[in-house]
Amino acid sequence: MTPERLDALLETALATGTIPPDATVEERAELAPLLATSASLKLNAARVASEANAAMPTARARFQRHLSQQEAPERRQVPAPTLQPSFLGRLLHGRVLALGSSVAALAVVAVIAILVLQPFGGVETASALTVDDYVQVQGVVSASDGSTVTIQSPEVGNLQVALSDLTSVTDDDGVREISSLQPGDPVLVSGVVTARQAIAASNVAVAKNQGTPATGVGEKIKLLKSFRDGLQGSIRLISLSPDGKKARVLLVTSSESLLVDVDARSMDQFLAEAPRPLGALVRIVVAPDLAKGVFRLESAEASGPTPTRPATPPAAAPQFQNVRGVVTSRTANVLMVRTERGVVPVVIRLSTSIRFSGSGLTIEDIRSGEGVVGHEVVVSGNQDGASARRVVATLIVVLEKAPTTTR
C-alpha cells in the first residue's frame, strides 16, 4: 500500500463511486471514509448549485444594470468621427465643412436620440416595472412550472415570477409549498424586478377562491407628468427604488391607467396608514415643494367609492399579514416587535424593503450605528414556515420613536 497506489485507487473510486475490486482490505479501510466524506461534500455542492441557480436572475439583472451604467459615460466620451474634407470643403478652405460637420454631428445625435427613445414608445407611455425596484402587484396565476409562475394582471399584463427556496408562500391557512401554486390562484406578489415583466419573488400571498386570468391585458400605461385636479383612483401596483428615494404607483381610474411618481415621504406615510396598499383608493395631490412630475398621495377612502374599472373583488383579494408595534430588540436579522397582541418576531430578508423617511432616520444613520429599537414599525409579510408566530417581512415602514412610557 504505497501513497501513489492509494492516490490512484481513490481517484478511481471518486470517478466510479465504488472502491476498485482489486483494493486490499487495508486499502478499503483507508478509502471508505474518504469516499463518504467526498459524498457529503458533493451533496452540499448540489445544494449550493441550487442556491446559485435561484440567485442568477437577480444577480444577472444587477450585473446588466451595472454594465449599462458603466457603459453610458463611456459612450458619451466617444469623440465624434472626423470626416474627410470633401472636394467642396477643400475648395472652401474648410469653413463650410466645419459648419456642415457640426450640423451632421447634431443630426447624428438627434437620430441616435430618436432611436434610443423609440423602444419606450415615446413620452406618453411607460413601463410599470423598473429593474432592481421592489414591487407589490396582484394577479391571477395563468401557468406554473414549479419554479416559475406566470401571472396575469389586467393593467400590467403577463408577469414572470421566479420562485425559489427563499420565497415565502402563504394563504389563509398558513404556509404553502411553492409547487402548490396553480393556474387560477389569485396572488399578491412582492419581490425585486429582475427584467422587464419579471420578478424574483420574496413573498407570495394566495387567496383561496379561484380567479380567472384577465383578458385583453397589457394596455399602454401613461406616466402622469402634469397635475390634474380631482384625480383619484385605485392603486394596483407599488414600486420602490432600492435607495428608497423614488416611489411610484400604478393608479387605475375609470378610464385609464396612470403611473404616478410619488414623493418618498408621502409614500411612507401612506404605507404606514394603509399597510395593504393594493386596491386602496387614493387622491393625487400637488405640493409646491416637490419636483415637477412628483406628487403626493392622500387616502380617498373617506370620500366614498371612486369609479374605477373592476378589479378582483375585495373578499377575494390575497393579502399579506400586517403587524404594527414598537421594536423592543434586534438579534441579527430578527426584530422583536411589541404589538397589542403580544411580541411578534419579524424576520428581515435581503429582499425586504425598509422605509425610513417617516422615522427621522436615514440609511446613513443606520449605517453609523443608530438602531431602530424603540421605533414604531408597520410591517407587512407572510407567516413563517418554521413558526406561526414569526412574520417574514416584505415591507417595513419605520416611524418615529415611540414614547418610552408605553407598556
Added chain:
Amino acid sequence: MRETEVETHGHMANDSSDAESLAKRAVQRDAAAWEQLFELHYRSVFAFVRYRLRSAEEAEDIASQAFEVAYSHADRFNYQGVPIEGWLIGIARNLVRDHIKKQGRRGIADEFDDTVDVSEPDQAEAIGLRHDLLVAMESLTGDQREVIGLRFLLDRSVAETAVSMNRSEDAVKNLQRRALAAMQRALAGDGYPAGGAQ
C-alpha cells in the same frame, strides 16, 4: 482539461482561441463578452463564496460584487492561457476576506446589512451539514482547502485543478487524498479546532 480551456458547467470552450478571444473582448470591456462571462462563471463564483459565508444572500451579493470589480479592473487581466474564472475567484476571495473583516469590526452597528440567519431556527437544519463541513474545512491547510473546493465543491477535474493550483496531476491526487483524510478526521471529532465542534 488543458490550461487554455474554459470549463463552465457543461459548456466547454474546446478551442483555446475562443477563451482567448473572449478574454480579449473582456479586457476591452465588451459588454456582450462580460454578459457571456457572467453566464459562464457566476455559479462557480457564487459556490466559491457560499462556502465561506453563512447566508445565500451574502454570497449572492459578494459574487455579484466580484463581477462588478472585475469589470472595472478589466484592463488588468492578462490572458496568458490562465482561465479567467481563476481571476474572478481571486477577486471574490479578496472580497470575502474584506467582508469578514468588516463584519468582525462592526458588531451590531450596521443594522440592516446584518442578514446572517444565525437566529433563525428554520435555517439551522438546512445549514447543519454545511456548517459541519465549514468547521472541518477550517482545520485544513490552505492548499487542502483549495483542492477540496476545486475538486468537490466546484466539481473540477484533476487536470483542471492542477492548472488552477499550478501543480502536477499526481500532486493534486496526493493532496486531495490527504485533504479528504483531514476532513474525515475533523468530521469525526478528532480535528476540530478548540471550541469549533458542535
